[in-house]
Amino acid sequence: MNGGGARRWGWGSGRAESLRADAQAAKDAAAAAFYDLDTAQRGLRISIETITAVENSPAARKAVQDFEALGSRIDQVSHEYITAVDAHDLDRDDLDSGAASGARAELNRVTDQLKRTKSELERFEHGLGRLLEQAETQLAQLAPAVERGRQGLLEASNALDTARASGLTADDLAARLATLSPELTKLNEGAGQHGVRDTLQRAAHVAREAEAIRGAAARLPETAAETDKRLSSLRTRAQALDTRSGKVEPVLSELRRRFSAACWEDLQQVPDEAVRAVRQAEQKLQEAQRARDEQRWPDATALLSTVRALLNTTDEAIKAAGDRLQRLNEVSFDEKPEVERARFAIRDAQRLAMAGRSTPDPRHANPLDQSVERVDRAVAGLTGRHPDYWHFLMELDSVRETVQEVVDMIRRERGGGS
Known part of the structure; x- marks a missing residue:
């Protein structure tokens, strides 16, 4: 009987040890699943922290909320795992087959939950791909x-x-x-x-x-050197214009003596205006020098630009007086070259207007015909002891401008051809 009892005990002991081993394997699998989930959660937390360090967009805020909800789920299954492990002492000597089987079943269930939760976590992390990539790029x-x-x-x-x-x-x-x-x-x-x-x-x-x-x-x-160079250049130019402004009065005197008032009266203020402009330029040059000495470079640059504009205007006015006398001298000696220039321009435009046509376009022909009449009237107006040569010159200049406008119109319409 003892022998039979010994045999039954041996069979039962072997089966219990097998069930204990199965339960221990289930416990090890659960521990591995728990570790994997914990590791994945730690990695995901780093990803979330990376995103929140960079992003404060609605998508980033939603990711944080979803992660917190997922964290609650992880806490729940982790608690169930710890509870299951604590509930079953697989090392005790009196572990019977029923306890071992129950432990294995519960640990397998917990393992499945841990794995499913890890799968949810992985899907969630995959959905963060774009946000995480942007955040990592910025970091x-x-x-x-x-x-x-x-x-x-x-x-x-x-x-x-x-x-x-x-x-x-x-x-x-x-x-x-x-x-x-x-x-x-x-x-x-x-x-x-x-x-x-x-x-x-x-x-x-x-x-x-x-x-x-x-x-x-x-x-x-470089700015300092350039400023010094401009100061020196503009001073020299102002001195030269001061000298030239003194020569305008003799020019005006000759214009008054030889030509009608209409030819020179618009130039009467040039000498005084030139003197005033040069004095103003010299004052601005002094201010520019002070700005340069104080190293106020933008102020110095602005003042020098003002000086340059004043001198340019004065230069043009002085030059205009001399050019006026020269042109009036030439036309008073012989007006024919000016007339021929205007008529040549008209004839050239008329040939262009007729090229490839049997009749001219009125839009071209009318201003050209009017230009012919204007030249004739300008020539006829040169009467008296002191003809208004200046009006004559201005009228012919205007005629040539009108003719050029017609030429430009024709060429545009023909695609640039002549």
């Missing part, structure tokens, strides 16, 4: 962008030092550089405090502004 740009900003500030500072070493104060550029100091502080504080997107934008702004300052500082010696 990858962060360190180089911040470094470019810092390097740009260093180069701008070095350029300012070089400019100052050459005797240029560069106070305005130094002030601009000083305004970037708070931005540098924020860059040094990092994206953790100020956000990735704001830090990227700040770094880009600092880099751009620093480069502008560096470039301006590097150009300062």
